[in-house]
Amino acid sequence: KLCIQLINPNTSLGMTEVMAATARQVAAPGTEIWAVCPEEGAPSIEGHFDEAIAAIGVLQQVKAGRAAGVDGHIIACFGDPGLLAARELAQAPVIGIAEAAMHMATLLATRFSIVTTLPRTLTIARHLLHQYGFERHCAALHAIDLPVLALDDGSGLAQQKVREQCIAAKKSDGSGAIVLGCGGMADLAQELTLELGIPVIDGVSAAVKMVESLAALRLSTSKHGDLDYPIEKPLSGRFAGLNLG
Numbered sequence: 001k002l003c004i005q006l007i008n009p010n011t012s013l014g015m016t017e018v019m020a021a022t023a024r025q026v027a028a029p030g031t032e033i034w035a036v037c038p039e040e041g042a043p044s045i046e047g048h049f050d051e052a053i054a055a056i057g058v059l060q061q062v063k064a065g066r067a068a069g070v071d072g073h074i075i076a077c078f079g080d081p082g083l084l085a086a087r088e089l090a091q092a093p094v095i096g097i098a099e100a101a102m103h104m105a106t107l108l109a110t111r112f113s114i115v116t117t118l119p120r121t122l123t124i125a126r127h128l129l130h131q132y133g134f135e136r137h138c139a140a141l142h143a144i145d146l147p148v149l150a151l152d153d154g155s156g157l158a159q160q161k162v163r164e165q166c167i168a169a170k171k172s173d174g175s176g177a178i179v180l181g182c183g184g185m186a187d188l189a190q191e192l193t194l195e196l197g198i199p200v201i202d203g204v205s206a207a208v209k210m211v212e213s214l215a216a217l218r219l220s221t222s223k224h225g226d227l228d229y230p231i232e233k234p235l236s237g238r239f240a241g242l243n244l245g
């Protein structure tokens with residue numbers, strides 16, 4: 001039996017539930033999904049400032065997950081905030097939903113498009129493409145130009161915009177697959193894949209299966225080199241709790 005810690009780095013419980021439901025739908029019968037979010041932080045993550053705040057909450061959750069002995073951690077925000085820091089802290093694999101979705105897309109198509117929320121998030125997605133080495137695989141990036149929490153307001157408007165952007169991207173980008181650029185879009189991928197007839201990939205689902213694969217292969221975060229545990233030192237104030245000791 002596996003336990004995967006699904007961390008929504010923003011503090012919006014509705015989004016956590018959407019991701020958790022999707023993760024549980026794709027998880028293998030023996031896999032438990034433990035969905036969490038930081039006790040304090042940003043209700044949505046829409047830029048570098050929000051990501052810096054969210055990263056601390058991610059680390060606190062990763063520490064709790066490590067103590068609980070989880071088999072993997074998923075950072076379920078398209079900016080993958082705190083990913084490398086989390087890998088230093090963790091023993092088990094740590095997978096960001098952006099890298100998971102991008103890797104999955106490159107296995108299925110020579111070019112993929114990204115559909116995300118705000119135009120300023122496009123810049124963050126571009127940074128990730130560069131960091132992960134996927135720039136030449138990404139044909140284009142699109143934004144629905146609505147805030148992240150529009151996906152959580154029950155109106156369905158954001159979901160409709162995602163659908164429209166995916167249809168347009170399929171027509172115009174010359175890409176064979178689409179990556180959904182927000183954890184809150186997790187529940188849209190399967191329906192859009194059927195409707196569009198091309199892989200529309202959600203990073204939450206992709207990350208769940210990647211953690212399961214790594215666990216099955218008995219592979220985990222390398223502690224040799226820069227992802228070794230953090231150097232012990234007296235962290236002060238609110239950060240004292242992040243010590244591994």
Ligand SMILES: O=C(O)C[C@H]1NC(=O)NC1=O
Nearest residue numbers: 044045077078117182183
């Ligand atoms: O940047 C975005 O649009 C997506 C990103 N922000 C967030 O709060 N969850 C996310 O997946």
